[in-house]
Amino acid sequence: MKKVQLTSDGIKKHLASTTPVQSCAEYIWNALDARAKNVEISFVANEIGGIERIKISDDGVGIPHELLDSKFGVFLDSEKKSRRKSTKRVLSEIHGKDGIGRLTFYSFSQRAEWETVYEADGRKYRYIISVDSSNLVNYPANNPEEIDAAARTGTSVTFYNVDSSVIDVTNREFRSFLVGEFCWKLLLQDDVTIVLDGVPLTAQENISEDTFLCPLVDIDPPLTIRMVRWTNKLHREFSRYYFSDSKGSERFTDFTALNKKGDAFYHSVYVSSTFFDNFVFESEYDNQATLLDSEYSPKNEWFKIAKKSADDILRGARKDFLRISKDKIINDFVERKILPPYNERNKWEVIRHTQLTDTVGELYNIQPNLFTSGSVDQKKILIRLIDQLLDSSEAESLYKIIGQVLDLEQTEKEALLDILKVSRLSSVVKTVKLIQDRYRALEQVKRLNWDAELNAMEVPHIQEFMELHFWMIGEEFSLVVAAEKDFEQALRELYAKISTPLTDGKLDHADKNKEMDIFVVRQDKYHNKIHNVVLELKHPNKRLGKKYVRQVETYFEVVFSDARFNASNMEWSYYLIGNEYDNTGFIDAQLENAKNHGESSLIFKAKNHKIYVKRWSELITDVELRHNFLNEKLQIQREQLVLEEGAAKTADEVISRAQSLSCVTKG
Structure with missing residues (x-):
């Protein structure tokens, strides 16, 4: 035995x-x-x-x-x-x-x-x-x-x-495992058959991309290259080149240069030519292959050209693969909150977020391992460091750090530097364009209010302008309704936007059919808060007083009367905006009474509800102050912008120009 x-x-x-x-x-x-x-x-x-x-x-x-x-x-x-x-x-x-x-x-x-x-x-x-x-x-x-x-x-x-x-x-899992184990072998030796329960295994069951090139005849002897990208990782086989002779017999194999890149680009490359019919090598016991100085060996110039041709095809396929994969990576990072949060209503945050995602995506193309390995917390730290460097004057430090830590080829280093330069330039260009257009918008709203020759009207001009540019009130607001809709319908649309449609119940208030000029809402998803803003805009010729304040107070009473719109995470701000106060002193008295709350322009506060009165001049000054630091940094000459554009001759022309600006708020 x-x-x-x-x-x-x-x-x-x-x-x-x-x-x-x-x-x-x-x-x-x-x-x-x-x-x-x-x-x-x-x-x-x-x-x-x-x-x-x-x-x-x-x-x-x-x-x-x-x-x-x-x-x-x-x-x-x-x-x-x-x-x-x-x-x-x-x-x-x-x-x-x-x-x-x-x-x-x-x-x-x-x-x-x-x-x-x-x-x-x-x-x-x-x-x-x-x-x-x-x-x-x-x-x-x-x-x-x-x-x-x-x-x-x-x-x-x-x-x-x-x-x-x-x-x-x-079961299917057993078959899938065997396919992942032998698919590369089945392509390498097409005379081999593996049958499971009467059904042959096929390499096609694990193929995502199959690039088969007819014989390349620009070199002699010609060769045929087949590049296969596998859907799932091969179990015990790295990504390799397989070189076969004219009879399909394997004569040589070697690793590709794209193993362990962390990008799920699983592949095999099959190269065949009559060149390999006479392919030779000599082996020694010390595990080192000594290649003969033969016309048919890996030292031959033809072999080097053939391998480079295969490598070019492989890298091209990987580039296309990564271009698609990086979008999946970015989406995954957003869903798992690895990327820092941003408000899509805030133009500045959108530009910064775009710069970050573009940079992360291009870095992934060069070195996927940066973002596929490590824990979620490690990825968050890395991306926030990149974000901070991009937002500072030290963006090129990122290039130096990555270049020192990672073993990059020269072409990859050059690509990385180009990415950082282009990304930063693109961000600056977008920011400059946005600020330029916002200053144009400010000049336009000034003319609507103070240029009597334009004959601007309240609804078709001033109100429409603010619908297009309610970023002047705040960066993060989203339009719910504008003009000619009663409060009940407006609040239904609000409820549909922030929660589920309000299909049952009616507003029980005598003034529920009052019409608002503009109603906007901000949702702060990261802090579970909802901020609603109601605007009442008055023609420049109308002086603000008790009558118009009472109109806004009516909006407050309608909302305050219904518990559905008074949750602890809901805030309401009501703005009355016009050119000047009347001579009764009513608004000045209201401002004095609310001074203890420490907020400019506030005249009333009750729980989560606030009422403000602003002159157009105050609103415009607030906007200018918000943009002043960027204005100084980028040295924008506002007067030059207006001169380059030329003055509009009618209020309708002002609105037409306002619609074309990049700073228009999307509802």
Whole structure:
């Protein structure tokens, strides 16, 4: 009786990490390593539908009896591993290298039985080997018997008393695993077939992109290149080049330069040419391949050109892949709140956010590992550091830091520097354009209010202008309704915007049909607050007094009377805006009474409701002060902007120009 030179418990300890499905893959690799062209996995079901037996058959060379001990008797030092010691890998891997595949069955089966047929001296022999899961050190085998010389060589291994709870060869996951294990091999050797339950495995089941180029004839001899991008990562194979001769036989393999980039660009490249018919190399025992100075070797200029052609195709495909992937990465970062929050209603924050996402996206193109490895907190820290550097005068420091930390090629360093320059320039250009247009808008609203020759009217001109440019009230507001809608309808639209449609109940207030000029709302999603703003705009010729204040107070009373619009996270601001106060002193008195609240222009406060009165001059000054620091930094000459544009001759022309400005607020 033959015995493995290790205890059964010791073997199981070494094999503990091998799953049942990985075990089945090992047996298939054993078949392919034995030069099998056809491998079939079949099974027998029991009476209740579970799997009773699994059988893996092949048409390889079998296991010659004189090699039995080298195949089964030396654990962790198989004959295949010994073969590998003498050569650097220049062909596809010999997978049964550790001599363990044959014993991994113990995790899902009680007993394994090999029936093998081999050829020796022109004759065919058959014998059987058995191993029990309770005693893996023993591998009893009967004496070989001679059989018909026409019999096919090969080996079939049958696993008995299968535990269906740990392995199910009928489910999709089992098949998917085998496809991920062997797809690259099936393309490399198109004469190999692996059949699972009567259905052949195909490489196409794991292919996302298949680029097949007809023979490139600009070099002699011509070559054919096929680049495949895999949907899922290959299990135990890196991304490699495979070089084959005119008969399809593999003659050489090497890693591509795009392994371990952290970008999910899983690929294989297949190159074939008659050049490889005479391809030669010489191996030495010290595991270093010494290439001959031959016309047909990797040292040959033709080979270098061929490999570069394949590399160019590969890098082009990866560039396209990353262009799509970076959008997914950015969206993922937004959903997981890795990117810093920003208010999409705030033009400044939009510009800064765009600059950051553009930079992150382009950095991902160069070095995906920056953003695919590490924890969520680590990614947040990295992106916020990038954001701070971009927002300072130290943007080029980012280039220096990344260049020092990462091993970038020269072309990647140049691309990185260009990205930072372009991103920052783009941000500055957008900011300058936005500020320029805002100053144009300020000049336009001044003319609407104070240029009597324009004959500006309240609704078609002043109100429409503020609808387009209510950023003057605040950066973050979103238009709910403007003009000619009663309060009840406006509040319904508010409720639909911030929550769910208000389909039941009516406003119970005598003034519910009062019409508002402009009603805007801001939602602060990050602090769970909702800020609503109601504007009452008056023609420049109308002086503000008690009558118009009372009109705004009516809006307040309508809203305040309904609990649905008075949640603790809701704030309401009401603005009465006009040119001048009347001479009654009413508004001055109201301002004096509310002075203790410490807010400019406030005349009334009740819970989360505030009423303000502003002159147009005060509103415009507030806007100018908000932009002053950027104005000084970017040195914008407002007068020059107006001169370049030329003065509008009518109020309608002012509105037309206002509609075309980049600072128009989107509702």
